[in-house]
Each structure stands twice: as structure tokens, then as C-alpha cells.
Amino acid sequence: MNTIVYGVPLSPFVRKVLLTLDRKKIDYTNIPVTPMEPPEDFLAFSPLGKIPALRDDKLAISDSSVICEYLEDRYPDPPVYPHSMIEHARARWIEEYCDTKLAEVTGPPLFFERVIKRLLLEHEPDEERVQRNLNETLPPVLTYLESQVPDDHFFNGGLSVADFAVGSNMLNARHAGFQPDAQLYPRFSAYLQRLFQHPLFAARIDADAKFLGE
Ligand SMILES: N[C@@H](CCC(=O)N[C@@H](CS)C(=O)NCC(=O)O)C(=O)O
The missing domain is CATH 1.20.1050.10 (Glutathione S-transferase Yfyf (Class Pi); Chain A, domain 2)
Structure with missing residues (x-):
């Protein structure tokens, strides 16, 4: 399953995730949902109703910092967190x-x-x-x-x-x-x-x- 990022790219939190994916050269699809008009099943994987949320073959999660850490763990190279x-x-x-x-x-x-x-x-x-x-x-x-x-x-x-x-x-x-x-x-x-x-x-x-x- 392709990596899907939910959220309009103008959101600073969504943009942080897109930059992390771009840096790591991970293919993704962006579905530009707004928190005002979320898709029907959105709350199932973003229970706070916020963007961004991410879905791939392993899981569906929300919160930009949690998502960036997950991407770092799954795709460590190149790193977006310093090692020291x-x-x-x-x-x-x-x-x-x-x-x-x-x-x-x-x-x-x-x-x-x-x-x-x-x-x-x-x-x-x-x-x-x-x-x-x-x-x-x-x-x-x-x-x-x-x-x-x-x-x-x-x-x-x-x-x-x-x-x-x-x-x-x-x-x-x-x-x-x-x-x-x-x-x-x-x-x-x-x-x-x-x-x-x-x-x-x-x-x-x-x-x-x-x-x-x-
Ligand atoms: N801590 C969250 C914050 C996300 C956030 O606040 N997103 C805003 C859009 S920029 C949102 O979805 N707001 C809708 C709401 O608070 O109900 C993250 O880092 O992802």
C-alpha cells in the first residue's frame, strides 16, 4: 500500500511531514483534507480530528511529531533527527x-x-x-x-x-x-x-x- 498523507499542505504540521517524506525520498499520495470537512472515516485514524494523519501498509496514525518519528524509525536513511x-x-x-x-x-x-x-x-x-x-x-x-x-x-x-x-x-x-x-x-x-x-x-x-x- 502506498503511503497516504491526509491534510492540506498549507498546514505547517502537514508540511513538516511532507518535507520529511521528501527528504527520505519516500513516495506518497497527499489527500488535501481540511479539519473542517474531513472524510467519513477520518476520526478512526485521527481521533483528535486534526491533520496530518498518515496511513501505510503497517498502520494509520496522526500527529506530525509521531509521524516523523515513525518515518525515521522505518526509513532511517537519510536521518532527519541528529544522532548525538x-x-x-x-x-x-x-x-x-x-x-x-x-x-x-x-x-x-x-x-x-x-x-x-x-x-x-x-x-x-x-x-x-x-x-x-x-x-x-x-x-x-x-x-x-x-x-x-x-x-x-x-x-x-x-x-x-x-x-x-x-x-x-x-x-x-x-x-x-x-x-x-x-x-x-x-x-x-x-x-x-x-x-x-x-x-x-x-x-x-x-x-x-x-x-x-x-
Ligand atoms: N500536534 C498536532 C497539531 C496538528 C494541528 O493542530 N493541526 C491543525 C491544522 S494546522 C488542525 O487540524 N486543527 C483542527 C482542530 O484543532 O480541530 C500535530 O503536530 O500534528
Whole structure:
């Protein structure tokens, strides 16, 4: 059975899984379901009703971090988690921080307002909410990431789930017209530039453009 990923690729969590599959050169089919209109049997393998979910010949599971770890165990080469105990824990922490905190400040008050509302709901964004976020809640998160990102290359030297989690969320911020100020966040800006130029991200940026009708 082919590997199937359920979830629209614009979701940062779905995108993290697709990047892991792409990195490992695993063939898959993406079924772009939204949590608002899930297929009939969706809750059977995603009991929380969230995307992404993955199904293959061995199992059906949900949650992007659980899925990425499963893919790493099943297809270890090339790795998307660092091998050293310390670097592994660090990559997992950055992944968790981005899935929780970066997603909170780049998702609902930015990407949802400026992109999803227009695309799916045909509503205008609440720019007051967007500006409040850009001025108050987003900057401390960028300051933290500025202190964490590597000076050159990526989190794993090669690429890791930490890079996929940072990049997936920041790509949605970019789709919503936001990029960090290079004067305030020089390391983070340079890191993002490297990341988005990487062929794996460049391919996702192209796929997103088609999805967004750009
Ligand atoms: N911890 C989950 C979070 C997934 C998640 O929140 N996905 C969103 C879409 S971006 C969703 O399905 N939301 C619907 C809901 O919360 O009911 C993961 O890493 O997969």
C-alpha cells in the first residue's frame, strides 16, 4: 500500500511531514483534507480530528511529531533527527517550540487572518488583530529563535525536523506577507534565506503557489 498523507499542505504540521517524506525520498499520495470537512472515516485514524494523519501498509496514525518519528524509525536513511543524544534533544525541543509557540503566533493571528480567511471564507482580515500580534506577541518568539538558530547550515548540519518545523511555520508567515527584519534578526533572517533556497523548501514553495493560485 502506498503511503497516504491526509491534510492540506498549507498546514505547517502537514508540511513538516511532507518535507520529511521528501527528504527520505519516500513516495506518497497527499489527500488535501481540511479539519473542517474531513472524510467519513477520518476520526478512526485521527481521533483528535486534526491533520496530518498518515496511513501505510503497517498502520494509520496522526500527529506530525509521531509521524516523523515513525518515518525515521522505518526509513532511517537519510536521518532527519541528529544522532548525538544532545543534538537530538535540542532538535526535538526546537520542533516542539515551533509546533506550539511559533505556530501560535504565525497561525491564527497572521496566516489564518490574511490568507485562510480570504481563500476559504471570503472574509477580510482583522488587521487590528494582525498588527497587535506583529507588534506584541510575535517579536519575543523571533528573539528566542534568533538566539537558537545555527550560524551556518542547518540544525542537523544537513536538515532536521527542527528546520522543517521552523521553516514550515515561517513559510506561512511569508505567505501572509511577513518576513523578519534583517536588522533586528540578522542570524534568523540569514538562516531562513538559506532554508527557503534549499531544494526541498523551494519545491514546497512552488507547490504552495499552485495551491494558493499565485
Ligand atoms: N500536534 C498536532 C497539531 C496538528 C494541528 O493542530 N493541526 C491543525 C491544522 S494546522 C488542525 O487540524 N486543527 C483542527 C482542530 O484543532 O480541530 C500535530 O503536530 O500534528
